[in-house]
Amino acid sequence: MEASARVLIELALAEDIGLGDVTASYFVPADRQARAMIVARKEGVISGVDIAQMVFKEVDVALEVEILLPNGSRVSEGAVIMCITGPARSILTAERTALNFLQRLSGVATVTARYADLVKGTQARILDTRKTTPGYRKLEKRAVLNGGGINHRMGLYDRAMVKDNHLVAEGGIAEIQKSIHRLKADHPEVEVELEADRLDQVEAFLELEGVDHILLDNMSPELMRKAVAMRGDRHKPYLEASGNVNLATVRVIAETGVDFISIGSLTHSAPALDLGMDFVAP
Structure with a gap:
């Protein structure tokens, strides 16, 4: 640092x-x-x-x-x-x-603290993103910690985050599972996160081995609650909400039962x- x-x-x-x-x-x-x-x-x-x-x-x-x-x-x-x-x-x-x-x-x-205060009493924690000022990432992510949030991945190297564009290029659920196995064999310490914007994707991802996080992208609170119910009593994968998060909506999102809420504006604006x-x- x-x-x-x-x-x-x-x-x-x-x-x-x-x-x-x-x-x-x-x-x-x-x-x-x-x-x-x-x-x-x-x-x-x-x-x-x-x-x-x-x-x-x-x-x-x-x-x-x-x-x-x-x-x-x-x-x-x-x-x-x-x-x-x-x-x-x-x-x-x-x-x-x-x-x-x-x-x-x-x-x-300060912005992080406002969000963290609003989700108190729920299990949700406030996460940052990689939307940081170039060169300032370590400092800005430490500032998130100072405000009561927690850090998402530091860069492309410490968590695999498979988003919609990756999924299109991957070639299906079977190929995703093979890729997860290869990654875990070579880098067992690296977590895997898959992005879902539909409940059928959440259902499919819950059946895969080695998935640590599922990102619920731009889902409504109703769909998030259904995703939480689909996971049931399982400890993992963790469910992370992202998209349409602001000071007016963060409490409603937290009350759906998700584990994390990631907010790019903590650092980018x-x-x-x-x-x-x-x-x-x-």
């Missing part, structure tokens, strides 16, 4: 600073010391405080960065998240990049949490 984050930080600082911060260099005395606080402007869930700390230290190792609220903290408006002390020029140079990481990741955590940095008097 730290190595991949450091690459992103270096890229972000390079594109922002370029040949130098001309504002800080010409308008802030070189010997000016300062103290600044990063503050929540709205309530939410925090994620990425360690990344913001890394940004400040990358700009200037002389900066002292105190994290007051750890990742996963629920904050109200006005909450102080971290304190930065040291050369004023360095604090100002690092400000925007540190906030960009912190606001983006806290936005993901979460609004940044409103955070800001304020200088304080010595």
Whole structure:
């Protein structure tokens, strides 16, 4: 995590600073010391405080960065998240990049928490997807964890997810079973998930060996309840709902009895949490 984050930080600082911060260099005395606080402007869930700390230290190792609220903290408006002390020029140079990481990741955590709160009392858990910002996947998926969700597969390598296009290319149920056996023989640790958008597909998939998850794609709550009933008392395969999920529908979906609800918008369109940095008097 730290190595991949450091690459992103270096890229972000390079594109922002370029040949130098001309504002800080010409308008802030070189010997000016300062103290600044990063503050929540709205309530939410925090994620990425360690990344913001890394940004400040990358700009200037002389900066002292105190994290007051750890990742996963629920904050109200006005909450102080971290304190930065040291050369004023360095604090100002690092400000925007540190906030960009912190606001983006806290936005993901905050949206996830809203969904997770709405399904409390059911057995459903909120899942993320691979619809992440390129290069930010580990950070955004950790933000989902900070918000109370759980992670789906990290990439194409840690779970086989056979979707509609794969099914068309595969050639039928018998071929799917053969492929599952081959995969499990070579990679027994890799789970298998099959996508179904009809109940007859669910029925067929329940008869296969080695299926760990069935994705109920864009099914109505009524069809989801029927799919849950078809599985009966079996522990597996787990049933995952996907499609048409929003804050207004997630509770109804959770009450059908599915195990997981995957939501792409947790990462692909979460609004940044409103955070800001304020200088304080010595």
